[in-house]
Amino acid sequence: MKIAIAGGSIAGLACALTLTCTGHDVHVYERSAEPLRGRGGGVVVLRQMLRFLEQHGHRTRAMLAVPTHRRRWIDIDGNVTRDDPELLPFSSWDAVYRSLCSMLPPGALHYGRNVTSVAEDADGVEIRFDDGATPVRADILIAADGTGSRLRSMLFPGNASSYAGYIAWRGVVSENAFNRDDVADLIENMTLYRSDAELFMTFLIPALNGSLESGMRRFNWLWYRNEPYESSIGAFLTGRDGHRHHASVSPGELSEQSLAYLHRAALDGLPRTLSQLVAATDAPFLQAISDALSPSFAKGRIALVGDAACTLRPHTGSGTSKSADDAVSLAEALATPQTDLVQLLNDWATARRSAVEPLLQKGPRLAQSFGLGYPSH
Ligand SMILES: Cc1cc2nc3c(=O)[nH]c(=O)nc-3n(C[C@H](O)[C@H](O)[C@H](O)COP(=O)(O)OP(=O)(O)OC[C@H]3O[C@@H](n4cnc5c(N)ncnc54)[C@H](O)[C@@H]3O)c2cc1C
Known part of the structure; x- marks a missing residue:
């Protein structure tokens, strides 16, 4: 399949990597004009992520911590x-980011491509950009555009992150x-x-x-x-x-x-x-x-991953590994023989949303134990 990904940070790159490993033609469209550098601080690289990358034959030493x-x-x-x-x-955000980028095939990453709208029909998705360039068509679009996800707002109007x-x-x-x-x-x-x-x-x-x-x-x-x-x-x-x-x-x-x-x-x-x-x-x-939870992690041919699907509190230390789990599970789901792609994405989304539920609840509980955040009602 031809798969487009909006957002070239950790979640987008992790999906690009797993879906490339399972044989798809994957293109990542990142709005930043150049590779993201010096972005962050530390991340807890949980073991699932390292295991996954090793399984796909990648040395993870550079990501080691x-x-x-x-x-x-x-x-x-x-x-x-x-x-x-x-x-x-x-580890550091930069080390994880650089490792993921280095494992992707040349030409998979497109910078300076800000996705502004999408239109879905029976055969695929058309993705449009703010630079007026020719729209791109794909069988599936993955929204990996972060906690303030424009795509989530388009798919589920009225849904926004909350401070x-x-x-x-x-x-x-x-x-x-x-x-x-x-x-x-x-x-x-x-x-x-x-x-x-x-x-x-x-x-x-x-x-x-x-x-x-x-x-x-x-x-x-x-x-x-x-x-x-x-x-x-x-x-x-x-x-x-x-x-x-x-x-x-x-x-x-x-x-x-x-x-x-x-x-x-x-x-x-x-x-x-x-x-x-x-x-x-x-x-x-x-x-x-902030907290963000998409009502569903898929709609039609569009799947949401990473912080766009759900933003976990940082105390859970699991944003990066959740992104990797999204990527692994999506690649595995799409590798199964399929008759109905939309149904398959919908099934993946339901399973994934229940899998992250415990982490979602853990974050505010931990924050409150430190006296942080608005009290829950
Ligand atoms: C304070 C803090 C501490 C954290 N600590 C940890 C930790 O210890 N361990 C851990 O695992 N995680 C941690 N996280 C979370 C982790 O950083 C994220 O969960 C993880 O990086 C996944 O991010 P993402 O790729 O979904 O989104 P983002 O990193 O937000 O990336 C979204 C990307 O999409 C691009 N984009 C946005 N809109 C468009 C558009 N319209 N078109 C094209 N591109 C677009 C953006 O430019 C950006 O590159 C922490 C987060 C915070 C806030």
């Missing part, structure tokens, strides 16, 4: 209040920006600090070039803080150029006021060992945490 040995909670004075074994492999009442300040800073003694306890451990309605966590991730070498790696930190009011979240989401972003402000785009607020808050409210990470970060960034 800095191990953590302990999960340590500290108090405001830096004293350890709880210390448990923790063996999570933390969960808290934000994540985030940053990545090189391990070698610090005296080794000052950060010794943070190395290869996950360190957490919690106070009223906020949670800070940090762990090491690979260097931007994927290196796992000591001294080359980077600290990834996330600081979740309740921001229930539209006025404060609106101010933080307004970037240095005055543009009001929808749900996230990328590295380098935070306003001077937001940066000053962040630095002050870190100095006043974090243990010293953690506030030094914030102070040394060149380009912090921000994400408003």
Whole structure:
């Protein structure tokens, strides 16, 4: 089959890879004019994703992660209040992204292609772009266009993501920006600090070039803080150029006021060992945490995957692996002999939606246990 994918981030690329492995002609249309770089911080690469890639003959070393040995909670004075074994492999968004891109056939990725509308008929889907270029036809379209998915809104009008009442300040800073003694306890451990309605966590991730070498790696930190009011979240989401972003402000785009607020808050409210990470970060960034769930993960010949289908709370650490699971299950479903493609997609969508249900419920529960987000009703 000819399969088009709207969105060339983790979910779109994972689908492109599994569907290419199972013999389809796959094309990814990404609105960004160039490959996405330096996008994020850390991701927990759960084991299913590595297993899947190995099964398809891909070496996943480049995606492999800095191990953590302990999960340590500290108090405001830096004293350890709880210390448990923790063996999570933390990778970086960039390492996962680069690995997926490198495994795809040349010519599969098309940048600067913003999907604006789709039209479905009995034989396939026509995909149109904002640059006026000739529309593309495909047997199936996969919507992998993220939490604010335009395609989800088109298919299910009125369905939008909803703000969960808290934000994540985030940053990545090189391990070698610090005296080794000052950060010794943070190395290869996950360190957490919690106070009223906020949670800070940090762990090491690979260097931007994927290196796992000591001294080359980077600290990834996330600081979740309740921001229930539209006025404060609106101010933080307004970037240095005055543009009001929808749900996230990328590295380098935070306003001077937001940066000053962040630095002050870190100095006043974090243990010293953690506030030094914030102070040394060149380009912090921000994400408003939201929930999104599509009424169905498929409609006609269009399937939704990744955050477009459902956006999980980051505490579940499973957005990347869920995307990989979407990709594997969709490729397996499409490999079965088919008479009715629409029915097959519909069956896949029903099974997939029930499979992610427990993760969906886990996120708000975890957030509430940390005092984060709007209380549930
Ligand atoms: C604070 C935070 C922490 C997280 N931590 C983790 C973690 O530890 N572990 C983990 O596994 N996951 C984590 N995640 C989630 C994870 O990043 C995502 O779930 C995962 O990357 C899947 O994203 P996606 O590809 O569906 O969407 P996105 O990454 O949002 O990508 C959507 C893509 O579609 C493109 N696009 C949008 N509209 C169009 C259009 N009309 N036409 C063409 N292209 C379009 C965009 O440019 C973008 O490239 C975290 C998320 C957040 C917010």
